[in-house]
Amino acid sequence: MATDKKPSTLEEEYFAREDAERLRKLHADEQSSLRQGQKDALRSLHAGRCSGCGAQLVPEQVSGIVIQHCPACGGAFLDKRAWDTLHAHADSQTVMGAVLNWFKAGSKP
Ligand SMILES: [Zn+2]
Known part of the structure; x- marks a missing residue:
């Protein structure tokens, strides 16, 4: 019997966590199977490129964080340096707020 009931937020969160765990395992398996030369080739091919569409990324400075x-x-x-800077900042919520504001229409090129 089919229902048109919308899945609960908890159910959606459960499946999102399950999916994330599956992807973490895929990542670990891939990393353990790749040789260093293959990792270097992937890094060279994808460095500075968008993971979503492959376009060249543009660094933008926002409150000491490079987006x-x-x-x-x-x-x-956000690369590791940006996250480290964000987490080390005394008022990380203010910095994150500035980053989020940057994404509002009109703030970016
Ligand atoms: Zn993109």
Whole structure:
């Protein structure tokens, strides 16, 4: 019997966690099976490129954080240095608020 009941938020969260765990395992399996030369080739091919559409990323400085912004699809990437800076900041919510405000219409090129 089919129902048109919308899945609950808890159910959606459960499946999102399950999916994330599956992808973490795929990542670990891939990393353990790749040789260093293959990892270097992938890094060379994808460095500075959007993971969503492959376009060249543009670094944007926002409150001491460098956001790698994709003008093509509007996506963004924070590298480890950006996350470390964000987490080390005394008032990380203020910095994150500035980053989120940057994404509002009119703030980006
Ligand atoms: Zn993109």
